[in-house]
Amino acid sequence: MRRVAPSILAADFGRLREQAQMLVDAGATVLHVDIMDGHFVPPLTMGPSHCEALRGLGAHLDVHLMVERPERHVEAFAAAGAGTIIVHVEATPHVHYALNAVRQTGCRPALALNPGTPADAVREVSGDVDQVLCMTVDPGWGGQAFIPASLDKLRRLRTLLPDHVDLEVDGGIDEETAGPCADAGATLFVAGTAIFAEADPPAAFARISAAAGVGAPAAEWS
Secondary structure, eight states, X not given: OOEEEEBGGGSOGGGHHXXXXXXXXXXXXXXXXXXXXXXXXXXXXOOHHHHHHHTTSXXXXXXXXXXXXXXXXXXXXXXXXXXXXXXXXXXXXXXXXXXXXXXXXXXXXXXXXXXXXXXXXXXXXXXXXXXXXXXXXXXXXXXXXXXXXXXHHHHHHHHHSOTTSEEEEESSOSTTTHHHHHHTTOOEEXXXXXXXXXXXXXXXXXXXXXXXXXXXXXXXXX
């Protein structure tokens, strides 16, 4: 089942829970939460308390750890309400350990790849993930343009992954890019600026969902 995950990094933080609820009411079953440490990527953003603020809205929290040594923070975000925890292959020398640490908390383990990281980087841990995130822009900054070469990378990733593993895209996802990404095998589409920068975020969410071929709302992940 394809899903669009609004990225709350682009929301108005003064109205964070209100804006998140607005998208959940519009049909969003997943909210994407970007965590940045000022080291792995230059910006510094949210922490576990922001996840706690989004608990109870009825949406799965897709927590993207853009941080060095993510395995050190897994338990805190799991306790804060994360449903999926994404770690970067480039951020730790212990990818297998980090993914297993996520699994042990009861969260869904996911692996992210930067644009310059080959698709083959997932090969040795493809059996340890429930989701793979293909970054379609350089991580750390919102509003970047989609990297066209990402479509071929998505196709290659899809051939490397078991059918049950979700393939996520993050970066430059809007009405124009969602469809080609879906055709390339993506199942989860992160959209921030393309939703929250619009005058009517629920309408923008609906348009991107239609472009991605999202069907009726699916049951929550276990």
